[in-house]
Amino acid sequence: MTVPKKLFIKTYGCQMNVYDSERMAEALGGQGYVETTSQDDADMILLNTCHIREKAAEKVYSELGRLRGLKEANPNLKIGVAGCVAQAEGAEIMRRQPLVDLVVGPQSYHRLPELEAKTRLGETALDTDFPEEDKFEKLAARPKAKRGPAAFLTVQEGCDKFCAFCVVPYTRGSEVSRPVERILTEARDLVERGVREITLLGQNVNAYHGAGSDGADWSLARLIWALNDVDGLERIRFTTSHPNDMSDDLIEAHVSCPKLMPYLHLPVQSGSDRILKRMNRSHTAEQYLRLIERLRTARPDMHLSGDFIVGFPEETEQDFQDTLALVEAVQYGSAFSFKYSTRPGTPAAERAQVSEAEKADRLLRLQTLLTHQQRALQNAMVGRDVGVLFERPGRQPGQMVGKSDYMHAVHVQGDSVAPGDLRRVRIVSSSTNSLAGELLD
Ligand code: SAH
Numbered sequence: 001m002t003v004p005k006k007l008f009i010k011t012y013g014c015q016m017n018v019y020d021s022e023r024m025a026e027a028l029g030g031q032g033y034v035e036t037t038s039q040d041d042a043d044m045i046l047l048n049t050c051h052i053r054e055k056a057a058e059k060v061y062s063e064l065g066r067l068r069g070l071k072e073a074n075p076n077l078k079i080g081v082a083g084c085v086a087q088a089e090g091a092e093i094m095r096r097q098p099l100v101d102l103v104v105g106p107q108s109y110h111r112l113p114e115l116e117a118k119t120r121l122g123e124t125a126l127d128t129d130f131p132e133e134d135k136f137e138k139l140a141a142r143p144k145a146k147r148g149p150a151a152f153l154t155v156q157e158g159c160d161k162f163c164a165f166c167v168v169p170y171t172r173g174s175e176v177s178r179p180v181e182r183i184l185t186e187a188r189d190l191v192e193r194g195v196r197e198i199t200l201l202g203q204n205v206n207a208y209h210g211a212g213s214d215g216a217d218w219s220l221a222r223l224i225w226a227l228n229d230v231d232g233l234e235r236i237r238f239t240t241s242h243p244n245d246m247s248d249d250l251i252e253a254h255v256s257c258p259k260l261m262p263y264l265h266l267p268v269q270s271g272s273d274r275i276l277k278r279m280n281r282s283h284t285a286e287q288y289l290r291l292i293e294r295l296r297t298a299r300p301d302m303h304l305s306g307d308f309i310v311g312f313p314e315e316t317e318q319d320f321q322d323t324l325a326l327v328e329a330v331q332y333g334s335a336f337s338f339k340y341s342t343r344p345g346t347p348a349a350e351r352a353q354v355s356e357a358e359k360a361d362r363l364l365r366l367q368t369l370l371t372h373q374q375r376a377l378q379n380a381m382v383g384r385d386v387g388v389l390f391e392r393p394g395r396q397p398g399q400m401v402g403k404s405d406y407m408h409a410v411h412v413q414g415d416s417v418a419p420g421d422l423r424r425v426r427i428v429s430s431s432t433n434s435l436a437g438e439l440l441d
């Protein structure tokens with residue numbers, strides 16, 4: 001019997017990278033690799049990278065530097081760089097860090113087995129094409145191994161929006177939607193393996209328009225309704241959405257589709273019309289607020305989440321105040337906020353930059369407000385009854401941890417609960433990052 005080779009994957013960046021890492025592990029499974037949780041005994045280390053901000057990209061080079069010792073100790077160790085840094089920098093990575101054997105962009109993962117074989121011959125391998133074929137169909141079928149209750153499923157990839165700050169349209173390419181039937185097949189397969197909640201992923205997931213089995217173009221809402229009929233699947237979520245693609249049928253699904261959860265990540269980036277225009281977001285703050293109002297009218301308990309950038313080129317204190325005002329108006333259940341980071345090759349990189357000190361100051365003020373909102377909304381859950389999908393044991397004996405319908409982390413004491421159980425829970429207290437509850441049924 002051949003001894004399996006060990007694969008260690010380190011994942012950076014967004015949820016799509018998490019999904020891609022799973023699929024890459026499966027693709028290399030066909031080459032005799034099994035995943036290991038320790039890089040020390042690995043035969044291949046893959047860094048699945050993110051290019052969204054300068055810090056994210058630089059992390060990759062410091063991590064590669066740290067791997068030098070391992071490579072010297074084990075000449076058979078192969079080191080690969082995948083993901084968005086691979087796409088953006090390509091062969092430059094090998095020039096800057098010669099210990100790298102393999103560079104593969106996000107659209108070429110299905111070619112990993114050939115690329116790996118090349119490295120075993122002592123050559124380097126590079127593939128950053130945007131090939132015609134559908135990588136998902138070329139990848140090995142997902143093995144039938146059991147898995148946790150929550151999973152990601154990529155349905156759409158790429159972006160045609162070209163926000164002036166963002167590298168994604170360059171690293172992931174233009175928008176492509178996977179056909180409906182293939183998504184449904186993958187979803188049924190995940191359910192067979194123990195999955196109860198699926199988060200549909202796309203860089204612009206609500207711009208999804210995939211070919212349906214009836215030959216028609218299906219919207220994301222229609223896809224969600226089809227998933228709603230998959231037996232054994234309990235919950236559906238989707239991320240990330242763009243405000244301009246928040247169609248009526250999707251808002252309606254949030255009202256009447258039983259498995260679709262009342263949580264929406266809807267980034268706005270800024271509350272200033274001047275900045276939104278310069279960002280090329282193609283909507284105003286007012287349009288975003290009206291959309292939120294429609295969503296909340298349709299589904300009053302909807303929890304909203306957002307992304308913000310502070311210190312975008314030419315952002316003034318007044319622009320920043322407009323962002324704070326928008327945040328006040330929306331009341332976010334959770335949010336992510338970042339200092340603008342200059343990305344070479346994007347339009348905003350050429351413009352007048354805001355000072356680092358100013359960015360740091362605005363980020364602190366924005367995060368203070370967002371944290372305050374988040375805590376207040378979380379505290380308001382105390383006394384309410386919610387559905388919780390349990391995922392794993394907690395730190396205390398007898399404790400189980402799961403996610404509420406609204407994405408809060410919730411823990412209960414109870415030996416009768418197992419991962420994968422969806423139970424009604426009464427929330428009894430709220431602490432910094434989680435809620436404590438009591439089982440109701
Ligand atoms: N497709 C999604 C998100 C893509 S990237 C969307 O349209 O919202 C995730 C987040 O990273 C963005 O929402 C934005 O807030 C942040 N981001 C992207 N580029 C950035 C940059 N150059 N500097 C700082 N933050 C950035």
Ligand code: SF4
Binds near residue numbers: 160161163167168
């Ligand atoms: Fe980037 Fe904008 Fe596309 Fe989102 S919509 S991925 S922020 S270009």
Ligand code: F3S
Binds near residue numbers: 015051
């Ligand atoms: Fe990063 Fe690429 Fe995702 S740049 S955020 S890993 S799409």
